[in-house]
Structure formats: structure tokens, C-alpha cells
Amino acid sequence: MIITTDTTASVRRLTISSLNTSTWLQLDSCNPNHRGDIAHSEKRKKQHLSYNPNGRVPTLIDHQNNDYAIWESDAILAYLTDRYNKERKISLPHDHPEYHHLLQYLFFQSSGQGVIWGQASWFNFYHPEPVASAITRYRNEIKRVLGVLESILQDKDYLVADKYTIADMSFINWNDLLPALFGKGRHEFKEDLPQLDFEKEFPKTYAWHKHRYNKERKISLPHDHPEYHHLLQYLFFQSSGQGVIWGQASWFNFYHPEPVASAITRYRNEIKRVLGVLESILQDKDYLVADKYTIADMSFINWNDLLPALFGKGRHEFKEDLPQLDFEKEFPKTYAWHKRLTERPAVAATIAERQQALQQ
Numbered sequence: 001m002i003i004t005t006d007t008t009a010s011v012r013r014l015t016i017s018s019l020n021t022s023t024w025l026q027l028d029s030c031n032p033n034h035r036g037d038i039a040h041s042e043k044r045k046k047q048h049l050s051y052n053p054n055g056r057v058p059t060l061i062d063h064q065n066n067d068y069a070i071w072e073s074d075a076i077l078a079y080l081t082d083r084y085n086k087e088r089k090i091s092l093p094h095d096h097p098e099y100h101h102l103l104q105y106l107f108f109q110s111s112g113q114g115v116i117w118g119q120a121s122w123f124n125f126y127h128p129e130p131v132a133s134a135i136t137r138y139r140n141e142i143k144r145v146l147g148v149l150e151s152i153l154q155d156k157d158y159l160v161a162d163k164y165t166i167a168d169m170s171f172i173n174w175n176d177l178l179p180a181l182f183g184k185g186r187h188e189f190k191e192d193l194p195q196l197d198f199e200k201e202f203p204k205t206y207a208w209h210k211h212r213y214n215k216e217r218k219i220s221l222p223h224d225h226p227e228y229h230h231l232l233q234y235l236f237f238q239s240s241g242q243g244v245i246w247g248q249a250s251w252f253n254f255y256h257p258e259p260v261a262s263a264i265t266r267y268r269n270e271i272k273r274v275l276g277v278l279e280s281i282l283q284d285k286d287y288l289v290a291d292k293y294t295i296a297d298m299s300f301i302n303w304n305d306l307l308p309a310l311f312g313k314g315r316h317e318f319k320e321d322l323p324q325l326d327f328e329k330e331f332p333k334t335y336a337w338h339k340r341l342t343e344r345p346a347v348a349a350t351i352a353e354r355q356q357a358l359q360q
Contacts, residue, residue, distance in 0.1 A: 074106040077166045090165050095327075098161040099316040105159045105167035109174075110150070116141045117174040120181045123205045130187035139182060139194040146202045153204040157211075170213055175209045227290040234296035238303075241277070245270045246310060254313035261320040268311060268323040275331045282333040286340070297341055304338045305351060 009296075045055065052059040052071040060076045062068040062083075068081050081091035092099045119137035123131055152159065159167040182196040199206040221228045249267035252260055276299075281288065288296045311325040326333040341347060 050272050074110050074170055081166055101160045102167045106170055109170040112145050113174050124185035132189050133193040135193055146205055149205045150202045172212055230289045233294050235299055238299040241274050242303050249310045259316035261318050264322055275334055278334045279331045282337050301341050
């Protein structure tokens with residue numbers, strides 16, 4: 001599956017969902033509205049509009065379901081859980097008596113939290129002139145919505161069905177931005193703007209948020225963790241090192257219209273170089289960061305699982321001797337790390353589902 005995306009709270013929410021539903025989400029990080037190469041941007045925008053006439057992110061394209069396209073983050077949450085969360089760990093079956101209450105909270109998140117938090121963000125960080133009245137309006141609206149949640153959560157731990165579902169999940173990432181939305185923005189103001197003490201003013205909602213936030217942090221790290229920026233370091237390394245090189249190797253092995261042995265040689269050797277970097281990192285540890293399994297490790301799984309194909313027979317025949325790979329022998333630490341990751345139950349199940357889908 002591919003999501004056309006940027007780094008918004010809506011997209012981070014979908015990433016969390018994929019981890020709970022054991023689905024592969026390939027994040028296409030080139031926002032079609034991104035300012036940069038104009039020709040490229042216009043092409044991307046046109047392509048994106050063919051899937052999403054609203055032209056905003058995120059948009060999901062499910063290659064395991066005939067390129068089924070769906071947009072709006074809460075609709076995507078519902079789709080992912082309906083199609084791939086068969087055990088209903090974080091959702092409800094359609095005949096559950098609380099199912100329509102789950103939909104109710106998804107709509108409330110979208111129309112209540114998402115819209116208001118988004119406008120608060122705009123006037124705090126992006127509006128070209130200082131408008132204290134607008135910031136005051138949206139900060140007060142945030143407090144009103146938090147008050148609604150506070151009343152709902154007075155006598156329960158979750159929004160619906162006495163369990164954690166996508167209803168709860170949908171609120172996490174925007175609420176995580178509250179310190180920024182009530183913090184210093186683009187402009188200076190003489191006026192006294194509304195402030196927020198989340199824990200003191202809305203204790204039930206704060207406790208609900210912290211409990212869910214900490215649960216999702218099991219495979220990530222809090223921003224104040226001493227290893228947090230190392231986690232980001234490996235995510236960027238995966239994106240610029242592994243993702244780019246493995247992608248080019250795949251192109252020249254399977255899709256390039258003419259045989260170019262020198263290109264295949266280049267990218268196979270680059271793959272080995274990147275594997276060598278990982279080998280050196282993993283000499284004395286089992287995971288990349290913080291001595292635990294995190295999204296840093298997770299980010300490498302999908303491409304490394306394709307190594308046999310990338311070093312195997314492709315579209316063309318070659319007389320030249322191309323570089324080959326004995327993953328286990330040449331990079332034993334990296335191989336053991338990858339094997340350990342792919343043997344995790346959720347990962348193993350996802351790989352099996354992907355292979356089944358590819359065979360159909």
C-alpha cells in the first residue's frame with residue numbers, strides 16, 4: 001500500500017494504524033503540494049488528483065486490492081481495520097452494538113478536533129499577519145472540544161466498547177501537538193492569549209491521552225529521550241540510503257527497457273555498501289537504537305526482505321558476471337537482525353499476506 005503524504009498528524013495516525021493491523025504502508029513522502037521542482041510538483045499534483053479530487057494528504061492506494069484508492073484519514077483508518085484487522089483488535093464488527101458510536105467519534109475527531117486544531121496551527125504558525133482574535137478563537141475552541149472529551153471520559157477509559165479502538169487512536173497525534181498550538185508561534189503579541197494546562201484543566205482527557213501515547217511509544221521513543229535523534233538518524237538513513245538504492249536496483253533489474261550491466265553492478269555494490277554500514281552498527285547490539293525494537297528497525301524490513309529478488313534473475317539476460325550476495329555469510333550480524341525482525345509474529349503474518357497477495 002502507498003500513502004501519498006507529508007508529515008502531518010493525520011499521516012502519523014495512519015502509520016500507527018498500520019502497526020496495529022499488520023499492514024505494509026509505503027509512505028510516499030513527496031507531498032503533491034510541495035514547493036520545489038515546479039514541473040515535478042505539477043506532475044505529482046495531477047497524479048494525486050486522479051486519486052483524490054480534494055488534493056490533500058493523506059491518500060491511500062492499496063495495491064493488494066486492485067489499487068483501491070481512498071482519502072480522508074479517518075476513512076482510511078476504517079478501511080484499514082475493516083479489510084486487514086480481521087481479529088478486530090482495534091476496531092468493531094459492523095454488527096457490534098457500539099459500531100455506530102465508533103463512527104460517531106471518528107466523525108467528531110474529523111469535524112471537531114481536526115478542523116479546529118488545524119486552524120489553530122495555521123494562525124499560530126503560518127498566517128502572514130498577527131491576528132490575536134483568531135488565535136484566541138481557535139484556542140478557546142480547542143478547550144471546548146477538550147471539555148467535550150472530558151465529559152465523555154468521566155467514567156470510562158476508552159471512548160467506545162470499553163477497549164482501545166481507532167476512535168481513541170484518531171485523537172492521539174493532534175492532541176500531541178497541544179503544547180505547540182498553545183506555545184510561541186510566528187508572531188509576537190501584546191495581548192494576553194489563552195493558555196492551557198492540559199493536565200490540570202482536563203485531567204481525565206490528559207490521562208487518556210498519556211496512556212494511549214505511551215502505548216504507541218512502545219516501538220518509538222519520546223522526543224526527550226536521549227536516543228530520539230538517533231532514531232530519526234536511522235529513519236533518514238533508511239530513506240536516503242536503503243530506500244533509494246534498493247529502489248534503483250529494482251528498476252534496473254526488473255523494469256529498465258534495455259540491459260545495463262554497469263547500472264545493475266553499481267546498485268548491487270551500493271546495496272552491499274549499505275549492508276556493510278548496518279553490519280558495523282550491529283556488531284555489538286541487537287537493535288539499532290535504545291536497545292529495543294523500534295520503527296527504526298521496522299523501516300528496513302520490507303526492502304531487505306527483497307534482497308533475494310534484487311540479486312536474482314531480472315528482465316534481461318547478461319553475459320557479464322554480476323555481483324551476487326550471500327546475505328548470511330557476508331553480513332552475518334545484519335542477516336541475524338533481519339531474521340529476528342521477520343520472525344516477530346505481526347511481521348511474519350504481514351509478509352505472508354503480502355506474498356499471498358502477490359501470487360493472486
